[in-house]
Amino acid sequence: MTTRPTPPVDDEPRTIAQVAEEFDVTHRAIRHYESLGLLSPERRGTQRLFHRRDRTRLDLVLRGRRLGFPLEEIRRIVDMYDDHPGERGQLEYLLAQIDARRADLEQRRADLEIALAELQTLENRCREDLRRLP
Incomplete structure (x- = not known):
């Protein structure tokens, strides 16, 4: 073993x-x-x-x-710990980046929800059209 x-x-x-x-x-x-x-x-x-x-x-x-x-953004965040403005600046900058990333993801989620709803509407129409065909 x-x-x-x-x-x-x-x-x-x-x-x-x-x-x-x-x-x-x-x-x-x-x-x-x-x-x-x-x-x-x-x-x-x-x-x-x-x-x-x-x-x-x-x-x-x-x-x-x-x-x-x-x-590149990760490098900037990680390097801030050792350089000016230090840990406080790093954390404040990171919080701002988190907010921006969250806003971007929330917008993407909203866009996906719209796209999914449109697909559902299109699917429903196609199924209805198929039911009406002889």
């Missing part, structure tokens, strides 16, 4: 393979985020070591993607 390796303690750096498994993403995705400057793992020769900061940033990137934010 094969046993899985013991996961590293939270503070221990992780390899790209460990991070990929932990976050259920591909190595390619992690390298892509690194190439965009969203992650900056420590390099030891050819090995990448991801510390807690990088894993936290990756978690934020993936959450932002799930919410539909473009990568």
Whole structure:
């Protein structure tokens, strides 16, 4: 019977393979985020070591993607934590972005509801027309 390796303690750096498994993403995705400057793992020769900061940033990137934010916007939000205006500015900016994203999604939902109602009306007409045919 094969046993899985013991996961590293939270503070221990992780390899790209460990991070990929932990976050259920591909190595390619992690390298892509690194190439965009969203992650900056420590390099030891050819090995990448991801510390807690990088894993936290990756978690934020993936959450932002799930919410539909473009990568450039995610970078701006994540980078604000370390730069001016700091955490307060980051959170205020993020709240504004959340409001904008929510408004966009609400509008899309309304548009979908209208489209679905139109499809239902068209379907009803087609079924009625079919019933009237000999």
